[in-house]
Amino acid sequence: MFSIARALRRPLRxxxxxxxLAFLTVVAGVFVPGQPSQAAALPTAAGNAAAAALxxxxxxxxxxxxxxxxxxxxxxxxLTHINYAFVIPNANGTLAAVQNPSKLRSLVVQGHANNxxxxxxxxxxxxxxxxxxxxxxxxxxxxxxxxxxxxxLVQRYNVxxxxxxxxxxxxxxxxxxxxxxxxxxxxxxxxxGKLLTAAVVSGGATALGVQPAxxxxxxxxxxxxxxxxxxxANYNWTISNxxxxxxxxxxxxxxxxxxxFYSRPTYYSYARLVxxxxxxxxxxxxxVNGAQQCYNGRPTIRRKTQWAMAHAGGMxxxxxxxxxxxxxxxxxxxxxxxxxxRSGQITSTTGKCVDVYWVRTAQRPALRRDARRAGRVxxxxxxxxxxxxxxxxxxxxxxxxxxxxxxxxxxxx
Numbered sequence: 574m575f576s577i578a579r580a581l582r583r584p585l586r587x588x589x590x591x592x593x594l595a596f597l598t599v600v601a602g603v604f605v606p607g608q609p610s611q612a613a614a615l616p617t618a619a620g621n622a623a624a625a626a627l628x629x630x631x632x633x634x635x636x637x638x639x640x641x642x643x644x645x646x647x648x649x650x651x652l653t654h655i656n657y658a659f660v661i662p663n664a665n666g667t668l669a670a671v672q673n674p675s676k677l678r679s680l681v682v683q684g685h686a687n688n689x690x691x692x693x694x695x696x697x698x699x700x701x702x703x704x705x706x707x708x709x710x711x712x713x714x715x716x717x718x719x720x721x722x723x724x725x726l727v728q729r730y731n732v733x734x735x736x737x738x739x740x741x742x743x744x745x746x747x748x749x750x751x752x753x754x755x756x757x758x759x760x761x762x763x764x765x766g767k768l769l770t771a772a773v774v775s776g777g778a779t780a781l782g783v784q785p786a787x788x789x790x791x792x793x794x795x796x797x798x799x800x801x802x803x804x805x806a807n808y809n810w811t812i813s814n815x816x817x818x819x820x821x822x823x824x825x826x827x828x829x830x831x832x833x834f835y836s837r838p839t840y841y842s843y844a845r846l847v848x849x850x851x852x853x854x855x856x857x858x859x860x861v862n863g864a865q866q867c868y869n870g871r872p873t874i875r876r877k878t879q880w881a882m883a884h885a886g887g888m889x890x891x892x893x894x895x896x897x898x899x900x901x902x903x904x905x906x907x908x909x910x911x912x913x914x915r916s917g918q919i920t921s922t923t924g925k926c927v928d929v930y931w932v933r934t935a936q937r938p939a940l941r942r943d944a945r946r947a948g949r950v951x952x953x954x955x956x957x958x959x960x961x962x963x964x965x966x967x968x969x970x971x972x973x974x975x976x977x978x979x980x981x982x983x984x985x986x
Contacts, residue, residue, distance in 0.1 A: 627653060627911050632829055632887025634795060635904065636694065637680065639672035642894025644680045649687035651908035653887070655680065656736045656770075656795075659697035660726065664708035666718025668695070668726060681731055692768060693726060696738035706739045710750035720757045727767055734768025736795065741774050742782035752784045759790035768792045772831075775801050776814035785822045794823065795889040799833035804858055804867035806833050808876055815885060826886040830877060834895035834903055836866035842895035843868055843903060854901035871906045878910040 627633060634654040637647065647655070657677050661669040671677055677693075684691040696706060709715045723735055735758065742751035755771065762769045772795040773783050788794070796818060802810030815830055834843045841861060846853045846868065853859045858867040869877070881888055888907045890896075896903050 627887075627908075628882070630826065630886070631882060631911050632793065632889075633904070633907050633911065634829055634887060634889040636890065636892040637894065638892060639676060642892070644676055644683060646898060647680075647683070647893055648898075648902065648904050648908075649683060649689050651904050652689055654690045654692060654733075654770075655684055655893075656692045656694040657732070658694040658892070659738065660693055660695045661697070661699065662695055662705045662709055662719065664705045664715070666709050666715040666722060668719075668722050671726070671730070674730075677730055677732075685731075690733040690768065692734045692736045692770065693730065693732050694736040694738050694772070695723065696740065696772075698740055701740075703740060703742075706742070707747055707750075710739075710742075710747065710754045713753075716750075716754050716757055719754070720761050723758065724761055724765070727762070727765075732767075734762060734770065734792070736770045736772060738772040740772075741779050744778065744781040748782045748784050751782065752786050752790075755787050755790040770795055770829075772797055773818075775799070775831075776817050780818065780821075788823050788827060791827065793827040793829050793886055794818070795829050796831050797891070798831045799891065800837065805837040806867075806869055807857070808873055811877060812880060819884075824886075825884055828885040829887040829889045830881045830885050831889040831891065832869050832874060832877060832903070834868075834890050834892060836861075836868040839864065839866055841866055841868075844895055844897045847897045847899075847901050851901065854897070869903070871901065871903065874903050874906045875910045878907050882911060 632653045633651065634656065635647070635652050636656045636658050637644065638658045649655075657680060660671055663669065671693075681691045696703075699705070709719050726732075727735060737755065737758070739751060742748050755769065759769050769791050770793050771783070771787070771791050774780050775796060775798045783794075796815055798811045798814055799806040801814075811830065811832075815828055818828055819825060835841060836843075836846060836859075839861065846859060846861070846866070849861070850859065854871050856870045857873050858865055860866070878888055888911075890903065890907075893904070
C-alpha cells in the first residue's frame with residue numbers, strides 16, 4: 574500500500590480560527606452538563622450495533638492487516654467497508670494461504686453484525702516485486718485459474734468481495750492484461766452479488782497502467798493518495814491527483830480518496846505521534862528525534878472528507894491499527910464530518926481546549942449571525958438543544974446572552 578517517500582519540505586498546516594467557533598456548534602455532539610471529561614454517545618438511527626448509513630452512499634473504507642491490529646477494537650459502526658490485507662497471488666493463478674485466518678473469520682463475523690462489507694485484498698507492495706501479477710495476468714489460462722481460485726476464497730470465508738492491489742500494472746501490455754483480468758473478475762464476482770474494487774497509484778504516468786475500461790468493471794477505486802507530495806500527502810497534492818483520475822473518466826462516485834494514518838519520511842503511526850504529543854492530532858508535521866515527520870492531522874482529514882463529500886465517492890485509510898482509537902481518532906473524524914455529528918472535547922489547532930456554550934432552537938438567528946461573522950454562511954441541524962464542551966476545570970461560559978442552563982434529557986433532532 575505504500576512506496577518510497579519523496580523528500581519533504583516545510584509543513585503546510587491547516588488552521589481553524591477560534592472566530593469560527595459559532596460554526597462548530599452545528600456539528601457538536603450532546604454532552605452532560607458539569608462532566609467535561611465524558612461525552613454522551615450519539616445514537617445512530619439503527620442503534621449502536623449497526624453501521625451508520627453515510628449520506629448519499631458515501632464510503633468509509635479501512636484496511637486492516639493480518640499482522641497488526643485487533644479486530645475487537647475496530648470502530649465498525651463508523652466504517653462501511655473493511656479490506657483484509659493481504660493474500661498473495663502466484664504466477665500460475667493460485668493464491669497463497671490466508672495469513673491469520675481466524676482473525677479474518679472474526680473480522681467477517683463482527684463486520685457483518687455491524688452491516689460492514691468485508692473484502693479480501695489481494696496483492697500489496699510485495700517488496701516491490703509485482704512479477705506474480707504480471708505472469709498470472711499475461712495468459713487467458715492463468716487469469717481464469719486466478720478468477721476461479723479467487724471465487725473459491727470469497728466463498729470459503731464468506732467475504733463480500735475482492736480488492737485487487739496490483740502495485741503496479743505498467744502502461745502497455747500489462748495495462749491491457751489488467752483490463753482483461755478485471756473484466757473477468759467483474760463478471761464472476763458481480764454475478765454472485767460480490768464487490769470488486771482496486772487499490773491504485775496516486776497519479777503520474779504509472780496511473781496510465783489502469784485503463785478507463787477498468788472504471789466500468791470495478792465498483793470503485795481506492796486511490797492511494799499518500800507516499801507523495803511535499804509535505805507528505807498534503808491537501809493540494811491530493812486534490813490535484815484525484816482530479817487527474819476523474820479527468821480520465823473515472824466517475825466521482827467511484828473515486829475513493831485514500832489517506833495515510835502514518836508519517837513520512839520515517840514511518841511513524843498517527844497513534845504513536847499523538848501519544849507522544851496530543852497536540853500532534855491537529856498538526857500535519859511534527860519533529861521526532863530531531864527530524865520533521867509529516868502526516869495528516871484531524872483538520873486536514875476533515876478538509877479532505879469535506880471535499881470528497883462534494884466531489885468523490887468516499888474516503889479510504891491505510892490502515893486501521895495506526896489510528897489513535899481515542900477522541901483524536903481519524904476514523905471518527907471522517908465519520909463525524911460525513912455525518913455532520915461531533916463528539917468529544919473541542920480543541921483549537923494548537924491543541925488547547927476551547928470554551929463554548931449551550932444553544933437553544935430559539936437562539937438560531939443569533940447563532941447564524943455569529944456564524945456569518947466567523948466567516949461561515951449557514952447553520953444547519955441544531956435540533957432542540959446542542960450541549961457544547963467546557964474545558965476541564967472551567968465552566969461553560971454564556972456568550973451573547975445565551976443561558977448555560979440545559980435540560981436533563983436530550984431530545985434528538
